[in-house]
Amino acid sequence: MIRSTRRRIVAALATVLLSAASPAAVPAAADAAPARKAAPAEIPCPKPKVPKPTGVPPRPVPPPDDPVNSAIGGDALATHGLVVPAGAPPPPAVTATTWLVADLDTGEVLGACGPHVYQTPASVQKTLLAATVIDKLDPAKQVTIVPSDLDIEPNSSAVGLVPGGKYSISTLWLGLLLNSGNDAANALARLAAGGGPDGVAQTVAAMNATAQRLGAFQTHAVTPSGLDGKGQFTSAYDLALIARVCFASADFRKYVLTRTAQMPAQPKQKKGGFQIQNENKLILKYPGALGGKTGFTTVARHSFVGAAQRNGRRLVVSVLGAEVQPTVRVYDIGGILLDWGFQVPRDASVGKLVEPRDVAPEPADTPGAARARDAVGATPESVRAAPQTLTVLAAGAFALVLAGTPLLLLLTQRRRKRPRRLTRQ
Known part of the structure; x- marks a missing residue:
C-alpha cells in the first residue's frame, strides 16, 4: 500500500515538474490546470494617411520577441500596439512606427x-x-x-x-x-x-x-x-x-x-x-x-x-x-x-x-538572490538557467519522496511561487 502511494506521488510530481520545465508538456497537463485567459487584442497605433516613401530598402530582420524582455517595466508594455492609461486623452496620430x-x-x-x-x-x-x-x-x-x-x-x-x-x-x-x-x-x-x-x-x-x-x-x-x-x-x-x-x-x-x-x-x-x-x-x-x-x-x-x-x-x-x-x-x-x-x-x-x-544581477549563491528575483522578475539569464534549476529540484524531490517524505503539497505550493515579471510600481 505504501509503495503504491509513493508511486502515485512520484507520478504526480513528475507531471508537475515536467510541465514546469518544458513548454511542450503544458498541453498535456491542461486538464489538471485552469485555462489561462486569452491575451487581449492589440490596439492599433493611430497613424495619419501619408504617401509611402519609395526606394526604401527592406528593414533588417529583428531578433524574436523575448517574453521576459518585452515585459520589462510592466506587463502592459508587452505589446506591438498602443497602450495608454484609462481615461487619458486619445493620443495623436503620428507616422512613427x-x-x-x-x-x-x-x-x-x-x-x-x-x-x-x-x-x-x-x-x-x-x-x-x-x-x-x-x-x-x-x-x-x-x-x-x-x-x-x-x-x-x-x-x-x-x-x-x-x-x-x-x-x-x-x-x-x-x-x-x-x-x-x-x-x-x-x-x-x-x-x-x-x-x-x-x-x-x-x-x-x-x-x-x-x-x-x-x-x-x-x-x-x-x-x-x-x-x-x-x-x-x-x-x-x-x-x-x-x-x-x-x-x-x-x-x-x-x-x-x-x-x-x-x-x-x-x-x-x-x-x-x-x-x-x-x-x-x-x-x-x-x-x-x-x-x-x-x-x-x-x-x-x-x-x-x-x-x-x-x-x-x-x-x-x-x-x-x-x-x-x-x-x-x-x-x-x-x-x-x-x-x-x-x-x-x-x-x-x-x-x-x-x-x-x-535589473542588476545578483550572484546566485548569495542569500538575497531569491528575494531579488522575486522582487524584480526573471532576467534573460535566469530564464535560460531555469531548466537546470528544475533538474536539481526534481532530483531532490524524488529523493525525498522515495525516503517517505510527503512533499507533494509542499512542492506544489512552491511551484506557485515562480519569479514574477516586472510590474509597474
Whole structure:
C-alpha cells in the first residue's frame, strides 16, 4: 500500500515538474490546470494617411520577441500596439512606427506604441555613446584627429573634422550632438578607450555593457554613430532609459540646448573655421524644450529622442521609424507627443522606466538572490538557467519522496511561487 502511494506521488510530481520545465508538456497537463485567459487584442497605433516613401530598402530582420524582455517595466508594455492609461486623452496620430512618452524624473510611462518592438536607431544611438563616455572625457582637453576617425559611410553625416587637426573634447561633443557628426562619434569613441587603433571597438563594447546595465536589453550597438550595421537594434523603451542618463548630465544638457557652435580653423591643414547649427529645431519652437537628438538613415527612417518641461513636470519622448513631411519633421512629431503627454494626469501610468538597480544581477549563491528575483522578475539569464534549476529540484524531490517524505503539497505550493515579471510600481 505504501509503495503504491509513493508511486502515485512520484507520478504526480513528475507531471508537475515536467510541465514546469518544458513548454511542450503544458498541453498535456491542461486538464489538471485552469485555462489561462486569452491575451487581449492589440490596439492599433493611430497613424495619419501619408504617401509611402519609395526606394526604401527592406528593414533588417529583428531578433524574436523575448517574453521576459518585452515585459520589462510592466506587463502592459508587452505589446506591438498602443497602450495608454484609462481615461487619458486619445493620443495623436503620428507616422512613427514606435514611440514612448514618460516622466523624465519619476520614470512613469504615460503611453507608448510598441515600446519594446525592435527598431534600427540611426543617429539617436549617439545618445548611448554619450551615456557611456561623456563623464570619462575632459571637455577642455585638446585632442588630435587621426585618419581612421573619418572612416565613415560615404555621404553620411559628418561635421568636417580634419586629420591632424586639433579640437577640444567639448567641440567634438557639439559636432556630434548638433550636427550629428559620424566623424566626431568615431573620434570620441576612440579617445574614450585610450586612443588606440581598437578604441572604437572597445567603446562599442562598453556601450553594449551600458545598455545591459540600464535594462535596455533590446539595444545592441554595432557602430558608435548609429550608422546601420548588422544586428544593430534598439527600442523606444530603451531609448527613454538611455535618455534619462543623458539628461542627468549637465554637459549633455548644455550641448543639446546649444543653437550654434563654431568649428575652429586648422591653419596647418589650411582649413578655415565654420559655424554649425543644431539640427533639433524643437529647441527653437517648443516652449520648455530641454534638447534632444535626431537621426536618419534610409533603413531606419527618422528617429528622435528629446525632453521638455512644463509646470514643474519634465517628460521624455522617443520616436523610431517615422516618416516626415515638409511641414512636420521628426522633432515636430516629438513635440506633438510631448503635448499629449503633458495632458495625461500626473498619477496616470502604464508602466515604469526601470532603474539599473532593478535589473542588476545578483550572484546566485548569495542569500538575497531569491528575494531579488522575486522582487524584480526573471532576467534573460535566469530564464535560460531555469531548466537546470528544475533538474536539481526534481532530483531532490524524488529523493525525498522515495525516503517517505510527503512533499507533494509542499512542492506544489512552491511551484506557485515562480519569479514574477516586472510590474509597474
